Amino acid sequence: MIEKILVFGGKGGVGKSSISSATAVKISDLLPDKKILLISFDIAHNLTDLFGVEVGNELYQIKDNLWVIEPDPHIYAEEYTRDFAEKAKKLMKKMPLVNLIPKLEEYIDETFNANSIPVALKNAIFFQKILDAEEINDQNLQFDIIVCDFPPTANMVALFEIPEDQVKGIMKYSLKVFAQIRGTMRRMTDVASKILNPFGQEDREERRGLADDLLYMMNEVEKRGERITELIKNVGSLRLVTIAEKPSYEEIKRARELTEKYIKTDGVHVNMLIPEGAADHCDFCSIKHDKQKKYLKQIENDFKNLKIWKSHSLRIEPIGLEGLSSLANEVYGVVNDVNEILNP
Numbered sequence: 001m002i003e004k005i006l007v008f009g010g011k012g013g014v015g016k017s018s019i020s021s022a023t024a025v026k027i028s029d030l031l032p033d034k035k036i037l038l039i040s041f042d043i044a045h046n047l048t049d050l051f052g053v054e055v056g057n058e059l060y061q062i063k064d065n066l067w068v069i070e071p072d073p074h075i076y077a078e079e080y081t082r083d084f085a086e087k088a089k090k091l092m093k094k095m096p097l098v099n100l101i102p103k104l105e106e107y108i109d110e111t112f113n114a115n116s117i118p119v120a121l122k123n124a125i126f127f128q129k130i131l132d133a134e135e136i137n138d139q140n141l142q143f144d145i146i147v148c149d150f151p152p153t154a155n156m157v158a159l160f161e162i163p164e165d166q167v168k169g170i171m172k173y174s175l176k177v178f179a180q181i182r183g184t185m186r187r188m189t190d191v192a193s194k195i196l197n198p199f200g201q202e203d204r205e206e207r208r209g210l211a212d213d214l215l216y217m218m219n220e221v222e223k224r225g226e227r228i229t230e231l232i233k234n235v236g237s238l239r240l241v242t243i244a245e246k247p248s249y250e251e252i253k254r255a256r257e258l259t260e261k262y263i264k265t266d267g268v269h270v271n272m273l274i275p276e277g278a279a280d281h282c283d284f285c286s287i288k289h290d291k292q293k294k295y296l297k298q299i300e301n302d303f304k305n306l307k308i309w310k311s312h313s314l315r316i317e318p319i320g321l322e323g324l325s326s327l328a329n330e331v332y333g334v335v336n337d338v339n340e341i342l343n344p
Ligand SMILES: Nc1ncnc2c1ncn2[C@@H]1O[C@H](COP(=O)(O)OP(=O)(O)OP(=O)(O)O)[C@@H](O)[C@H]1O
Pocket: 011, 012, 013, 014, 015, 016, 017, 018, 019, 042, 046, 151, 152, 271, 272, 311, 312, 313, 314, 315, 316, 317, 318, 319, 327
């Protein structure tokens, strides 16, 4: 059962991917009996670089209890539309009246293909991976905690809007043809057969089956959209990542407002702070350090009801399991109880 979904968002380049990956690694160390899944929601995936292994559209097991995935929305969209278009065409062929519409088959092919799905809608497919994880039958892959590396703010907000709009979106795109017949599809199969009835009972059953399949596919999209909204509301936490600079922290203030309808923000990461010592030996660092201090105060003031984690810039780029563990230690310090991270 999914107990927690942690979402990391913020301005570009502030360390969302690094901190979300480090967090997933840390939780997997602290909870050896739980299964953790890290999902990249950013089309510009970079978990492969961060972990130094080839992550892709399939689950990749990093260690005993940690998996990562960089879903490819295009592949998912192709699978969905292929299945849908094939069933639709088969059904149409079996419906003498509808079958008279010229070029229907071409039209279905043109309407239902991965390229015709708007990018925004394709992104909804990232969320499907959470639901796939929820529904998975393989005992070995029933995830308890999902960590999501989100794209920069504008795209992040758009992503949250998607599960709610998914139904509308799917309908709008796919139902140039089918919207009209959604409610009447079953009736049409009956009417057509009553009028023409050139087919036997068996055929009618098959048409019914196909129509039911199509309706089922649409209903599934609708249900999954609702389910994901509910999951994110119930067990989701948004962690905003920022650096101690004005544009970046102004952005997370807006991000919190824009997303509060969808998910609860319960923590802020202030990343890439200049270590005290470093500022002593370098003029530039010292100026930057003072600036950071000023903005850090503002952040602490603006987000005083939230948990604030501070992390310094590390000397070595935090990559690979070891690097990410070091970053996790920098971010979270000594953790006595995993709830310090999961439910601050
Ligand atoms: N605390 C840190 N110390 C040193 N380097 C860091 C730290 N945090 C992040 N980095 C480095 O900063 C760079 C940007 O980090 P990262 O890719 O995690 O940011 P992001 O917010 O995910 O970026 P994007 O918006 O492009 O997805 C990376 O090279 C990463 O290794």
